[in-house]
Amino acid sequence: MKLLEVEDLSVEYHLPQGKVKAVDEVSLTIDKGEVVGVVGESGSGKSTLAHAVIRLVRPPGKIVGGRVLFNGQDLLKLNDEDIRKIRGKEISMIFQDPSSYLNPVYPVGFQIAEVYEAHNNTNMKKLNGEVVSLLKKVRITDSEVRVGSYPYELSGGMKQRILIAMAIALKPKLLIADEPTSALDTTIQAEILSLLNELKEEYGLSILFISHDIGVVSKIADRMIVMYAGKVVEEGPVRRIVEEPLHPYTKALVLATKTARKKKLFSIPGTPPDMFNLPKGCTFYPRCPYAKETCKEWNYKMIRDHEGGVACAIYENTGSS
Amino acid sequence: MMLEAIINRILQALITFVGVILLVFFLVRVLPGDPARLIAGFEARPEDVQNLRHLLGLDKPLYLQFVDYMFSLLRLDLGVSYQKGGPVINEILARLPYTAELAIVAEAIAVGAGVLLGITAGLKPRSFAGYLVSILGIIGSSFPSFLIGLFLMWVFAVQLHLLPAFGAGSIQQLILPALTLALLLTGNIARLVKSSVMESFSTNHVTTAMAKGLPDDKIIFRHILKPALSPVVTIIGIQFGSLMGGAVITETIFGWPGIGRLMVDSIFSRDFMLLQGIVVVFAVIFLVVMISVDILQNIIDPRCKMG
Amino acid sequence: MIERETLLKEMNEHKRTIKIATWKTFKRNKISFLSSLIILGVGALSVLGIFYTPYDPYKPRFSEALMPPSLTHPLGTDWLGRDILSRIIAGGKYTLGLAFVAIVIGATIGTFLGLASGYYLGLIGATIQRITEVFLILPTLIMATLFAAILGTGLLSTLLAVAIPIIPVYAKLVHSATLRVRNEDYIEAAKLLKKSGPYIMFNHILPNILHIIIVQITYYMGTGILTVSALGFLGLGVPSPTPEWGTIVGDAKGYIFSYPYVVFIPGILIAIVVVAFNILGDGLREALDPKLRRLL
Numbered sequence: 034m035k036l037l038e039v040e041d042l043s044v045e046y047h048l049p050q051g052k053v054k055a056v057d058e059v060s061l062t063i064d065k066g067e068v069v070g071v072v073g074e075s076g077s078g079k080s081t082l083a084h085a086v087i088r089l090v091r092p093p094g095k096i097v098g099g100r101v102l103f104n105g106q107d108l109l110k111l112n113d114e115d116i117r118k119i120r121g122k123e124i125s126m127i128f129q130d131p132s133s134y135l136n137p138v139y140p141v142g143f144q145i146a147e148v149y150e151a152h153n154n155t156n157m158k159k160l161n162g163e164v165v166s167l168l169k170k171v172r173i174t175d176s177e178v179r180v181g182s183y184p185y186e187l188s189g190g191m192k193q194r195i196l197i198a199m200a201i202a203l204k205p206k207l208l209i210a211d212e213p214t215s216a217l218d219t220t221i222q223a224e225i226l227s228l229l230n231e232l233k234e235e236y237g238l239s240i241l242f243i244s245h246d247i248g249v250v251s252k253i254a255d256r257m258i259v260m261y262a263g264k265v266v267e268e269g270p271v272r273r274i275v276e277e278p279l280h281p282y283t284k285a286l287v288l289a290t291k292t293a294r295k296k297k298l299f300s301i302p303g304t305p306p307d308m309f310n311l312p313k314g315c316t317f318y319p320r321c322p323y324a325k326e327t328c329k330e331w332n333y334k335m336i337r338d339h340e341g342g343v344a345c346a347i348y349e350n351t352g353s354s
Numbered sequence: 355m356m357l358e359a360i361i362n363r364i365l366q367a368l369i370t371f372v373g374v375i376l377l378v379f380f381l382v383r384v385l386p387g388d389p390a391r392l393i394a395g396f397e398a399r400p401e402d403v404q405n406l407r408h409l410l411g412l413d414k415p416l417y418l419q420f421v422d423y424m425f426s427l428l429r430l431d432l433g434v435s436y437q438k439g440g441p442v443i444n445e446i447l448a449r450l451p452y453t454a455e456l457a458i459v460a461e462a463i464a465v466g467a468g469v470l471l472g473i474t475a476g477l478k479p480r481s482f483a484g485y486l487v488s489i490l491g492i493i494g495s496s497f498p499s500f501l502i503g504l505f506l507m508w509v510f511a512v513q514l515h516l517l518p519a520f521g522a523g524s525i526q527q528l529i530l531p532a533l534t535l536a537l538l539l540t541g542n543i544a545r546l547v548k549s550s551v552m553e554s555f556s557t558n559h560v561t562t563a564m565a566k567g568l569p570d571d572k573i574i575f576r577h578i579l580k581p582a583l584s585p586v587v588t589i590i591g592i593q594f595g596s597l598m599g600g601a602v603i604t605e606t607i608f609g610w611p612g613i614g615r616l617m618v619d620s621i622f623s624r625d626f627m628l629l630q631g632i633v634v635v636f637a638v639i640f641l642v643v644m645i646s647v648d649i650l651q652n653i654i655d656p657r658c659k660m661g
Numbered sequence: 662m663i664e665r666e667t668l669l670k671e672m673n674e675h676k677r678t679i680k681i682a683t684w685k686t687f688k689r690n691k692i693s694f695l696s697s698l699i700i701l702g703v704g705a706l707s708v709l710g711i712f713y714t715p716y717d718p719y720k721p722r723f724s725e726a727l728m729p730p731s732l733t734h735p736l737g738t739d740w741l742g743r744d745i746l747s748r749i750i751a752g753g754k755y756t757l758g759l760a761f762v763a764i765v766i767g768a769t770i771g772t773f774l775g776l777a778s779g780y781y782l783g784l785i786g787a788t789i790q791r792i793t794e795v796f797l798i799l800p801t802l803i804m805a806t807l808f809a810a811i812l813g814t815g816l817l818s819t820l821l822a823v824a825i826p827i828i829p830v831y832a833k834l835v836h837s838a839t840l841r842v843r844n845e846d847y848i849e850a851a852k853l854l855k856k857s858g859p860y861i862m863f864n865h866i867l868p869n870i871l872h873i874i875i876v877q878i879t880y881y882m883g884t885g886i887l888t889v890s891a892l893g894f895l896g897l898g899v900p901s902p903t904p905e906w907g908t909i910v911g912d913a914k915g916y917i918f919s920y921p922y923v924v925f926i927p928g929i930l931i932a933i934v935v936v937a938f939n940i941l942g943d944g945l946r947e948a949l950d951p952k953l954r955r956l957l
Contacts, residue, residue: 089564091556121567133558138580138655144562147576151567199566373795381811496935498887500894500910501928504917508925512918596800603802603891607914617803618895621810629810636803 034105036239037063037086037207042099044078044085053308055081055094057263063207068233068240070254070271072247072286076305078263079243080129083211086241087120103207122152125200129212131192135184141195142168142180148202163202171198172228190221194228201232209241214249226253248290251275256341259283262306262316264333269341279343281321315346323347363648367641374637375427378630379420423630432631435620442631446613450635452522453612456604457597459528460535465590468540472547473579479552487544494541503534503607520609531608535601539593546589550582557581584655591647595640600632683948693944696937703934707753716744718751718904727920739923740916749927752904756931759816759899760885763823768878770824771831776862778832779839789832796829805888809897819898823888827881834877838870845869872949879942883935890931906931 044056055078063069071079084090086101088108101108103124108116120126128134136144145167146160161180168176171194184192193213200208210229214222230253232238244250250257250271257274259267259282267280278284285301303320312318314329321328328346335342336349414422426433432442471490474483493502507530511519521527554560555578563577600614613632620628688694716734722742730737736745778789796804804826812818842848843866851861890907892898899905901912906927913923 084561087565089561091561117567117569119567120565126565128558128562130558134562136559136563136577136581139576147563147568147572148566151569151572196562199562369791370795373791374799377795378807381807492936492939496883496887496939497932498890498894498907498928498935500891500907500914501925501932504910504914504924504928508917508921512921599800599803602806603894606895617806618897621806621897629807633799633803633807637799640799 035062035102036065036067036104037061037241038100038102039082039086040100040102042082042085042101043097044081044090045095045097046081047093047095051309054263055308056085058099059260059263059265060099061258061265061268063239063241065206066233066237066239067256068242068254070242070244070250070257071260072244072250072257073260074245074305076262076308077260079245079260080211082260083126083209083241083243086209087124087126088116089120089126118152121148121199121205122203123205124207124209125203125205126209126211127193127196127200127213130216131189131196132184132216134196135192137184140181140183141187141192142182145195145199145202148199152203164198167198167202168194170201170232171195172224173198189217190224193217193221193225197225197228197232201236201238204236205238207239207241209243211243212245213242215244215246222249229253246290247275247286259286262308262311264316265335265344266317267341267343267345269343273340279348280317280345281323281347282317283343317345359652360645360649363645367645371637371641372424375424375634376420378633378637379423380416427634432634433627435625435628435631442628445616445628446631446635449611449613449616452610453598453600453605453614455528456531456535456601456610456612457594459532460539460601461590461594461597463532463536464539464543464593467536468543469547469586471540472544473551473574475544475548476551476555476578477574479548484548487541487548490537490541491545492541494538497538499534499538499601499603500607502537503531503604506530506534506537507607522610527608531601531604531610534604534607535597542589542593543586546586547582550585551578554578554582580654584651587650587654588647591643595643598639598643599636687944687948690944690947692940693947696940696944699937700934700941703753703930704757706750707757710750710753714744714747714750716747718743718748719902727916730922736926737920737922739913740920745923745926748904748909749906749930752906752909752927755816755899755903755905756886756889756893756907757934759820759889759905760823760882763820763889764827764878764881764885766820767824767827768831768874768881771828772835772867772874774828774832775835776839776866779836780843780862780866786836790836793829793832793836796826797833799826801826801884801888802891805892806895806897809892814897814900816899819889819892822892822898823885826888827885830881831874831877835870835874838873839866842866842869876942876946876949879938879945883938883942886931886935886938890927 039059039061041058041060042056043054043058046053046055057078059078059082061069061071071082073079081090081094084094085096086108088096090096096109099109103119108119111119135141142161142164145164149160149163164180165176168179173179173191173194179187179191184195187195196213208229213229214225217225226249229240233240240253242250242254247257251274254271256269257271258265259274259280261282267274267278267283269279274283275287278287282301289300301320302322306312306316306319312329315321315324315331315333318324318328318331325346331346333344334349335344423433430443432446435442435445471483471487474481475487478484507519510517510530517530518524518527519530557577559581560573560577563573568577598613600612600617602614602618604610605612605615606618613636617629617632620626620632720743722738725734725738725742726740728734728738728742734744734746736749738744739748774789774793778786778793780786799807805822808822808825809818812821839862848861848865851865889898889905890910893905893907893909894911896908896911899908901908909927910924913920917924
């Protein structure tokens with residue numbers, strides 16, 4: 034049994050302009066100790082997917098279908114109290130912009146201690162020692178002093194470490210990381226990534242790592258999922274996705290990353306999809322260099338092989354579906 | 355560092371205070387009517403009136419009168435009431451407790467009801483609480499205070515005979531005036547709390563709190579309410595400070611012997627020493643309240659640390 | 662030359678489109694539109710009151726005192742036998758008129774001060790700011806009471822008593838708004854063109870903050886009406902027997918036990934008008950705020 038099995042998860046947003054299917058029947062699995070990356074551009078639904086796993090989708094969003102099996106148990110069917118017990122303890126989450134995700138009027142040590150408090154692990158006063166050693170673990174210097182600091186006194190990188198500390202305090206089995214490095218400088222990015230790798234090894238953590246940057250994901254993930262307009266378009270081992278991408282969108286992403294490093298900018302032609310009016314057939318069709326007329330009528334289908342899968346008409350008659 | 359900031363704030367307040375005194379002093383001196391003549395009476399001889407003027411220091415140049423006044427303020431001497439004969443400060447102190455009682459009770463009701471309503475409305479904007487807050491907000495900001503006071507008096511005292519209409523001293527007599535004021539004030543507080551809560555509710559640190567598995571009550575108090583506290587504290591300070599100036603209209607309607615009514619009386623009787631004294635006292639109280647609010651702000655929201 | 666003409670034409674077209682969009686946004690808010698109708702209605706009634714009332718609002722007719730509402734006296738009569746409806750119609754011009762003139766005067770002077778202190782920073786600005794703060798400490802009603810005390814009762818006194826406390830409010834408002842606008846590029850451009858201070862203030866800054874001022878005037882109309890009537894109620898404003906609505910209530914409050922009509926009707930009327938102004942203010946704010954307006 035896998036640690037996490039997401040089956041045909043769908044999330045909709047009800048906005049004044051209309052309904053948007055941010056996540057459209059997405060499935061994925063994560064094994065114990067495995068790191069799975071989710072890659073896509075803004076609006077692809079990857080962040081919504083991450084939030085949906087622990088039912089943190091807030092109105093006007095709503096989970097409308099599918100199952101999220103954690104150790105065999107469907108999280109979507111749990112009552113509020115039971116899901117609360119899982120959050121922070123079995124599955125925890127870190128976010129993109131640590132500044133806005135920390136409460137400005139409480140010291141960071143207190144906010145970390147809240148995780149213990151939420152799951153009945155003794156009262157706040159006795160926790161100081163634990164919190165200090167936790168801070169050391171996430172490589173924050175002067176941890177005794179920093180415990181009493183307020184978020185505005187800390188740098189972006191340090192704040193992110195605080196979020197990580199909160200997330201690993203109770204040694205969860207799964208860590209969901211929603212673009213944890215996107216708001217940080219490149220050097221700090223690297224530090225945070227190495228910290229996460231370390232913690233993964235030490236705690237046997239599984240990680241669901243969301244990012245728009247395929248390069249960052251490839252440094253930490255074992256397997257990768259590529260999302261476009263709410264659907265999974267490709268999945269597979271990191272090595273294959275980066276070296277031999279199958280889906281035209283994935284190819285474009287990889288190309289963009291490679292040329293960025295060489296300082297020649299390649300951008301994907303066309304405009305991001307209008308989520309209120311998705312084209313029929315393949316949603317990537319308008320921007321696809323390999324597009325054929327038949328793509329306009331193509332029904333979404335994941336074509337799988339032993340390592341992963343791709344959702345593209347080109348591969349229709351290969352592999353199995 | 356905190357001490358520095360407080361001292362700074364007090365100094366600022368002092369400057370403003372002197373400004374207010376200056377303003378009132380000169381304004382009041384412009385009052386037509388010669389107080390010496392008023393006290394001496396119409397039959398008094400001109401020399402007596404002159405003597406009286408001299409006695410009262412009214413024949414000195416204005417700026418000297420002002421300096422004298424400032425010095426006497428330091429001695430807590432607010433002068434002598436022309437009309438009543440006794441020291442101004444005694445008149446004021448006799449009435450101050452009544453105003454204070456009304457202010458404290460009314461503000462307490464307003465804060466209690468306002469905060470509770472505001473939180474409920476903020477978490478569920480389309481609920482009954484939400485609409486109640488809107489209505490109270492409209493009442494508080496648009497209805498003339500005499501309408502509310504007279505209406506409550508009519509319903510409870512005249513029609514239902516449940517509560518007394520006038521006077522002070524008993525709890526029953528306190529209820530109607532306090533309720534009148536509270537009705538006017540609750541709306542403002544509730545609206546502010548509601549919008550603060552709504553804003554706070556969709557902030558990201560609430561998502562973090564949920565991701566940590568914190569129970570709802572802790573999320574509401576620590577992560578939604580506390581960051582929203584700041585503007586609410588300010589407005590409570592302003593409301594309370596104003597109330598301490600005497601709710602003139604409410605006191606008039608219910609015959610409540612507070613400072614507000616005293617001020618109006620002093621205007622009608624041209625007792626400008628008394629009027630001045632009242633304004634001075636009010637300014638002091640208001641400034642003290644505002645400084646306390648600032649200090650409180652520093653404690654509850656560390657981002658506000660001045661300096 | 663042709664280009665310049667087309668450019669000007671386009672600019673005027675654009676202005677027209679904005680005006681239409683503003684009007685349409687405003688109309689869309691039905692409550693707001695309704696409020697403006699209410700205000701216009703009451704205003705028209707008050708203007709009518711200048712010329713005609715069913716009965717003489719001042720003349721006592723003791724034989725008809727304290728009569729309940731009837732066909733001849735739709736709102737009844739007061740303790741002096743005066744027709745209440747006539748008194749109210751006659752009184753509208755005082756309550757509403759005084760408030761309006763007072764707010765406009767206060768706003769105008771306050772705007773001048775605010776523009777000056779906001780544009781010319783430095784000593785003038787700082788001084789005006791300090792003085793403004795002193796005035797803002799005291800609540801409006803108390804300030805108005807003080808000024809009423811000095812100036813006595815009567816129309817002009819009440820007018821000034823209400824107008825003067827409004828000045829610092831506008832000074833501060835316009836000061837902040839000016840500060841926000843003064844660093845914009847077009848101001849720099851005007852300065853480079855060596856335009857004078859007053860020219861910049863009135864032709865460049867003022868038009869861009871005008872919507873804030875107008876919205877605030879609408880909101881403060883409510884305050885003005887409440888202050889005028891409060892002073893009247895206390896006997897410090899428009900004096901009896903002039904039927905300013907607050908004065909009417911102040912005189913009538915003793916009759917609350919026997920005859921509540923006189924007491925409540927003017928008050929309710931005031932409440933309706935002030936509520937209408939507040940709602941109108943909200944609607945105007947939506948319609949005039951360039952960010953909230955939706956160009957159709």
